[in-house]
Amino acid sequence: xxxxxxxxxxxxxxxxxxxxxxxxxTDNGELEVISPVDGKKxxxxxxASEDDYEKIVETSQNAFKIWREVPxxxxxxxxxxIGDELRKYKDALGTLVSYEMGKSLxxxxxxxxxxxxxxxxxxxxxxxxxxxxxxxxxxxxRMYDQYHPLxxxxxxxxxxxxxxxxxxxxxxxxxxxxxxxxxxxxxxxxTAIAVQNILADVIKTNNLPEGLFSLIVGRGSxxxxxxxxxxxxxxxxxxxxxxxxxxxxxxxxRRFGKMILELGGNNAIIVTPSADLKMAIPAxxxxxxxxxxxRCTSTRRxxxxxxxxxxxxxxxxxxxxxxxxxxxxxxxxxxxxxxxxAAVEMFKDAIIRAKEEGGxxxxxxxxxxxxxxxxxxxxxxxIIEAENQYKIVQExxxxxxxxxxxxxxxxxxxxEIHNDVVQGLSSSIFxxxxxxxxxxxxxxxxxxxxxxxxxxxxxxxxxxxxGGEKETGGGRESGSDSWKAYMxxxxxxxxxxxxxxxxxxxxxxx
Ligand code: NAD
Numbered sequence: 001x002x003x004x005x006x007x008x009x010x011x012x013x014x015x016x017x018x019x020x021x022x023x024x025x026t027d028n029g030e031l032e033v034i035s036p037v038d039g040k041k042x043x044x045x046x047x048a049s050e051d052d053y054e055k056i057v058e059t060s061q062n063a064f065k066i067w068r069e070v071p072x073x074x075x076x077x078x079x080x081x082i083g084d085e086l087r088k089y090k091d092a093l094g095t096l097v098s099y100e101m102g103k104s105l106x107x108x109x110x111x112x113x114x115x116x117x118x119x120x121x122x123x124x125x126x127x128x129x130x131x132x133x134x135x136x137x138x139x140x141x142r143m144y145d146q147y148h149p150l151x152x153x154x155x156x157x158x159x160x161x162x163x164x165x166x167x168x169x170x171x172x173x174x175x176x177x178x179x180x181x182x183x184x185x186x187x188x189x190x191t192a193i194a195v196q197n198i199l200a201d202v203i204k205t206n207n208l209p210e211g212l213f214s215l216i217v218g219r220g221s222x223x224x225x226x227x228x229x230x231x232x233x234x235x236x237x238x239x240x241x242x243x244x245x246x247x248x249x250x251x252x253x254r255r256f257g258k259m260i261l262e263l264g265g266n267n268a269i270i271v272t273p274s275a276d277l278k279m280a281i282p283a284x285x286x287x288x289x290x291x292x293x294x295r296c297t298s299t300r301r302x303x304x305x306x307x308x309x310x311x312x313x314x315x316x317x318x319x320x321x322x323x324x325x326x327x328x329x330x331x332x333x334x335x336x337x338x339x340x341x342a343a344v345e346m347f348k349d350a351i352i353r354a355k356e357e358g359g360x361x362x363x364x365x366x367x368x369x370x371x372x373x374x375x376x377x378x379x380x381x382x383i384i385e386a387e388n389q390y391k392i393v394q395e396x397x398x399x400x401x402x403x404x405x406x407x408x409x410x411x412x413x414x415x416e417i418h419n420d421v422v423q424g425l426s427s428s429i430f431x432x433x434x435x436x437x438x439x440x441x442x443x444x445x446x447x448x449x450x451x452x453x454x455x456x457x458x459x460x461x462x463x464x465x466x467g468g469e470k471e472t473g474g475g476r477e478s479g480s481d482s483w484k485a486y487m488x489x490x491x492x493x494x495x496x497x498x499x500x501x502x503x504x505x506x507x508x509x510x
Contacts, residue, residue, distance in 0.1 A: 003092040003099075007194035009043055015189065015217030016048035017196050018059045018210040019203045023052040031217065033190050036102040036337040037327055039375030045189045048218040050226060056181060056214045057232055060152045063179040063211030068149040075175050076126025081202045082171070083119030086112060089198050093163065093191065095329070100188050101162050102337040102377065103291045104328040115167035117462045118478060125483055126175035140497025147487035149177025150258075154227055154236035156248070159185035159339055160294045160398075163195055165239045165262070168462070168478045169486075170213065176486040178235075181214040183227060185240075187339055189217040231255050235486065238262065239296075242396070242423070242471045249473075260485055261473025262466070264396040265425030267448070267457040268301035270407075270414045270440065273308055275430035276454070277315065283430070283456035284402070285319045289335050289381040290458055293400030294343075297426040297450070297458040300401070301393065303417050306408045313362070313404060316383055320363045325380060326372050337377035338399060347379050347399035350392055354403070359386040362404070388417045396423060411436040412444075419447045425468030426460075428452035449476070 012030070016023040028049040033042045048056075067075070086093070094109030101108070131146040153173040157165040162184065170180045184192035196215045203213070216223055228236065228251040237260040238248045245263040252259045269287065271280055287299030304312045328336030338344050344367055351365050364382035372378075381400035386393050393403050407414045411431070418427060427448040429440040437453045439445050449468035450460060460466050465480035467473070476482045502508060 003095040004043070006092040007089065007096060008197035009096070009190050009194055011043055013043060013045045013190070013193050015045045015215075016052040016056060017215045018056055019208065019213055020200055021210055023048060023055065025049045025052055029219070031186055031189065033100065034340075035099050036339055036375050036377040037099055037329065039377075042100060043190055045193065045217050048216045048223055050222050053216060053218065053223050053226055056211065056216055057152065057230065059211030060179045060181055060214050061211070061232060063209040064149070064151055066209045067179055067212055068177040070177070072126045072129055072175060072177065075177060076123040078202060078206055078208065079119050079126070079171050079174050080123045081206070082199060083116050083123070085198050085202055086116050086119065090116070093194055093198070096194055097162055097191050098328050100190050101159060102328055102339060103160075103294075104333065104336055105331055107291060111161060111164045114164040114462060118167045118171050121462055121479060122171040122175045125172065129176065129483065129487070136493060138495070138501045138503065139499065140495065142494045142496065143492065145489060145491045147176070147484065147489055150486055150488050151178060151234040152232060153178045153180040153486060154233045155180055155182045156227075156236065156238045156240065157182070157184050158239045158296070159187040160291060160296070161239070162188035162191040166192070166195065168466070169237045169260075172478070172483050173486045174212070176483055178486055179212045179214070181216060181227075181233070183216050183218070183224065186217060192217065225251075228252055229255060231257070234258055235260070237475070237477065242473075245473050258485070260475035260477060262296070262475050262477060263468075263471060263473040264423055265296045265298070265468060265472055266300050266394070266396050266421045266423040267297055267426040268303055268418050269299055269427075269457060270411070270418055270429040270431075271302065271304045271308065271312060272411055272414070272429065272431040272433060272436050273305050274432040274436070275308070276432060277308070277312065279454060280430040281312070281315045281319060283428075284316065287456035287458045288402040289323060289400045292335055292338055292379070293381065294339065294398050295458050297460065298400075299457045300396065301388065301403045301405055303388075303405045303407055303414045305414070306406050309406050316404075317363050320381060320383060323381065325368060325378055335381060335400065337375055338379060339377070341376050343399060344377055344379060346397060347401065350397040350399065350401055351382055351384065353392040354384045354386055354390060354401075357386075357390040357392060359384045359390060359403070364400075388420055394421055411439055415440060415445055422471040423468065424448045424470035425472040426450040426452070426457040428455060428457050430454055
């Protein structure tokens with residue numbers, strides 16, 4: 001496979017690096033990476049040891065001390081060069097994302113495009129790390145706030161966006177003056193190793209310090225735990241399930257660390273009687289089956305008005321029956337595999353549980369076997385008629401299961417159903433009624449971090465702040481003013497006068 005060679009992926013790879021240096025630990029276990037596409041072994045990775053971890057953190061601390069003194073626009077110039085390198089490797093890296101994770105080739109390349117886009121965004125951001133000035137209440141005083149580099153930023157990423165999530169964090173952190181340490185999902189470590197290789201030329205050309213961009217592939221129980229508890233890492237960004245996020249957050253907050261939590265979603269689309277179904281149906285189908293339902297923003301619930309319920313249901317069944325399921329590297333297929341067999345078991349289990357609670361499976365739900373499906377990870381996307389209060393509907397099942405829920409009455413009823421889950425990531429409404437649309441995005445509307453009108457729930461542009469409320473964790477990444485989380489904020493008051501007035505008019509005569 002030429003793309004592996006192009007990306008420097010060997011049969012056996014090391015799992016720890018501070019940039020150009022790889023730690024050649026071989027006695028801490030070896031991770032076999034199996035592709036969900038064909039069930040074949042792609043390569044293996046030697047797991048990093050706790051000793052490697054210690055060396056990486058020390059190196060990364062030193063890198064921070066050097067990097068924070070580089071003027072921010074010059075840091076932006078380095079990020080610009082990283083974007084250019086990613087452009088060169090877009091096809092190869094996109095193909096590896098697709099082969100290692102199982103998303104379609106188009107989505108794999110799209111993910112690399114997202115990395116390139118965030119580099120461009122971060123370059124501009126490097127000249128816009130603004131604070132504000134305030135008028136002081138005291139005579140001849142000046143007051144302002146400013147943002148300083150923070151330190152090492154820890155990045156824990158989920159399997160479903162193996163490379164983009166790193167770049168959302170790392171490129172913004174880099175222009176903010178931070179070094180960063182990436183712990184990718186052990187389901188997709190090769191894409192992370194490939195990214196580390198792509199960075200090498202930029203590191204060499206610019207004589208960047210070792211430890212500025214570090215990588216560690218290790219066991220959660222040893223390296224992962226050390227990482228979460230490590231006081232030397234002021235900020236950890238966790239992208240993953242709510243369960244993992246909750247446990248991580250408890251540890252980070254015990255040491256008063258900062259965190260960005262990007263956790264699970266339970267995203268819904270409301271479809272009202274005036275909706276343009278020509279737009280709504282493809283949005284629902286793409287939202288539910290794209291990336292085989294393994295996006296944090298995948299559409300999991302449809303809340304449809306009773307007047308159009310049967311029409312929507314029939315159109316969806318028709319669309320689902322025409323889906324082509326198979327190798328995601330073949331661009332004519334719509335749906336690829338789930339990440340592994342454990343995910344297939346979760347898919348099957350969720351369908352059983354939904355039925356036990358009274359749900360009606362109306363299409364899909366099978367596991368595919370035979371030629372082309374040897375990995376055992378291909379399933380037929382399912383639609384289940386259900387009610388929002390079912391326990392299983394309240395959970396995020398990371399698979400292509402769409403719950404069809406009927407509502408009657410006005411849009412506020414649909415919004416109430418919509419908000420009645422513990423997660424709060426992405427949401428949307430399809431309507432041509434301006435009042436319904438405005439109510440949905442108003443303060444009495446959707447309680448999610450992302451609320452869309454007449455577009456689906458999945459996929460987001462890097463320019464906006466990405467993240468969700470409630471058990472999705474409250475973090476924000478990527479665009480808008482998300483950069484502020486990667487810096488420490490300081491309020492400064494300068495007295496340029498010859499007296500010492502105290503605040504609040506307090507007198508202290510001595
Ligand atoms: P996961 O929670 O199983 O793992 C997430 C990451 O945490 C992985 O890198 C994993 O290795 C790491 N991890 C697990 N235990 C750890 C420990 N003890 N110490 C340190 N690290 C540890 O999630 P996943 O299956 O990889 O991804 C799917 C989940 O991620 C879904 O819930 C999805 O909604 C969520 N997700 C959220 C967003 C978002 O932006 N909100 C984006 C992508 C995925």
